[in-house]
Each structure stands twice: as structure tokens, then as C-alpha cells.
Amino acid sequence: MPCSLEHENGLKAGGALRVAGIDEAGRGPLAGSVVAAAVVLPEGFSLSGLDDSKKLTHRKRVRLKQILEEYPGVYFGIGRADVREIDQLNILRATHEAMRRACAALPFVPDHVLIDGLPVKPFPVPQTALVGGDGLSLSIAAASIFAKVTRDAEMEELDREYPQYGFAAHKGYGTALHLKRLEEYGPCPHHRESFAPVAKFARKTAL
16 A cells, blocks of 8 residues: 555544654664654645655655655654663653654644554554554654654764764664674763663673
8 A cells, every 4th residue: 555645534534633643763773862753744735755764765855854844734743762761761662752742742732643653552642553654654654754864863963973983874773883883982871771782882891
């Protein structure tokens, strides 16, 4: 099934006029915040090329985010959970908190949200969870682009502060380069110490 507004339109037909798509970026990396976005698209919305951010190039994602930001009637909110929260709560609970914050960052309370993946409990508004939703719902696809581009930019900023880790290249994921630099330099304050590879090298550094 191609990415469409089918789920949004079905909810609107049932009386939920403002439907937000929600997605996150950054659950898997060893460093950086997890970032979520909530996006509400207007009636009659159409944007060529909009799809799951994982299917798009970095340049295409950036361009689509710019178009979405300027598109009349598109509303979005961004939410984050930082490294400290990830280590305290665990990555799943921190991701859910980022999603709730993204919803709260919208300029209004949506009537319903479409969430990529499994249900988020508790959530402040009615929800429908869609596994693989970023390839099914245009609202979720738009949220995936906002979340991914926002987080990538934050990792590029961290790269300027900690150039030894190569954050701009791998965005915090556990690539061979990242693991090599972790072993060489030990973790920085933005590494997730609750993640096993980081904890391993943190222990080595402490010895």
C-alpha cells in the first residue's frame, strides 16, 4: 500500500478533524537525544516524493522538511528526551516521553494521533498505532522527516564540539568507526551509558 492519507481521512470521517502523525528518530544510536515529531497536514494536502524518511536521501529529506515548514496549514511540534533521561528511563520510555512532548508542542491539541509502531501508554489524546506507519501514513512520513532531519542536525552540532567521534558521519550509530573512537577516547557526556557498548568502554576508561 503506498503512503497516503487513507488513515487520516478515515479518522476525519469519524469526527476527528485534527489528526497528527507521530514518529521518532534516534532509538538505536549510542549517543545523542531521541527526537520525536508530531505533524498535522491540511485538507487537500499533496507533496510529491513525501515518504518514509529511511527511503530518502539526506538532501531529499532536508528539502522536504523545508517545503513542509512553508506549506500552508501544516503544523508541527518537536519533542526530545536527552541522554540523561534515556539512561534513567530506558530508551523505550524515553522515546514515548519524546512523543508526548512532540504532541504537546503542537499549537493545539489534536483530536487523534497516528503513531508509528506500537501503542504509547499513557498518551494524552486518542491514538492509533501503525506498525510501519511511516510508509503508510503521510502524516507519519512527514513526522519521520522532521524528526530525522532535526536529530541529524543536532548530531552535526555535537560533531563540532566533539570532532574525535565522527558524529557527523554516523549520527551516533554504532558503526565500526564510532566503536573504534569510543575505544580510543572513551565516552563523552552525550553517550548513552546504559547502552552496552558505551558501558563497556566507560569501564575501560575508568580502569
